[in-house]
Amino acid sequence: MPNTPVLYSYFRSSASWRVRIGKYFFLFCSLAYKKIDYAYQSVNLIRNGGEQLKKEFLDINPLGQVPALIIDNNTFTQSLPIIEYLEETRPEYPLLPKDPVKRCQVRQLSEVINSGIQPIQNLAVIKKLAEMTGNPDDKTKWSHFWISRGLEAYEKLVQKTAGKFSVGDDVTLADLCLIPQLYNATRNGVDLSQFPTIQRIADECRQLECFKMADPSNQPDCPADLK
Secondary structure (H helix, E strand, C coil), X not given: CCCCCEEEECCCCHHHHHHHHHHHHHHHHCCCCCCCCCEEEECCCCHHHCHHHCHHHHCCCCCCCCCEEEECCEEEECHHHHXXXXXXXXXXXXXXXXXXXXXXXXXXXXXXHHCCCHHHHCHHHHHHHHHHXXXXXHHHHHHHHHHHHHHHHHHHHHHHHECCCCCECCCCHHHHHHXXXXXXXXXXXXXXXXXXXXXXXXXXXXXXXXXXXHCHHHCCCCCHHHC
């Protein structure tokens, strides 16, 4: 199926998760319910030292990270450019507002997570941290600190922009970034009750089918004991 998009993903990858929500958003929210068929290609970030570091995958993404998306005879990496490509080529139910102020607010919130939290606590960074300190427990302490710090900033910013969702009453790119990060926050013991606006937005998002379908527990490579 040469024209079928292929998403290289890992069920727990927060960056891949953003793209999955975007894909399902287009699938379930389009007025015509226009189905975008795609093949899910699992890249296990743990097994055998990480399949993302094997030559076969490095030929797709030299940085050795998921997600990667093959679509429209092109290969794209990095979650936000992928989502923006889908936004521009499949514009039904946009994830970026037309208003330039709101659009900037969406990108600002998205980057709090995409630049300010996720890269500092991703798998490669915390593995290297544990190697350098010789203490595996440092991984959780490190992640807890940076996730908490970033979500504190998100909470303060989103109090000024939120409606039903992070910016106004429509799902935006910011919400696609937020929900996967909250999963990582919970895994690292962050108390989310200190972020009431974030929690309210998350409750709204989790009622939508696109967020349910993109959840790690619904991915084909999720182990049975985690479903």
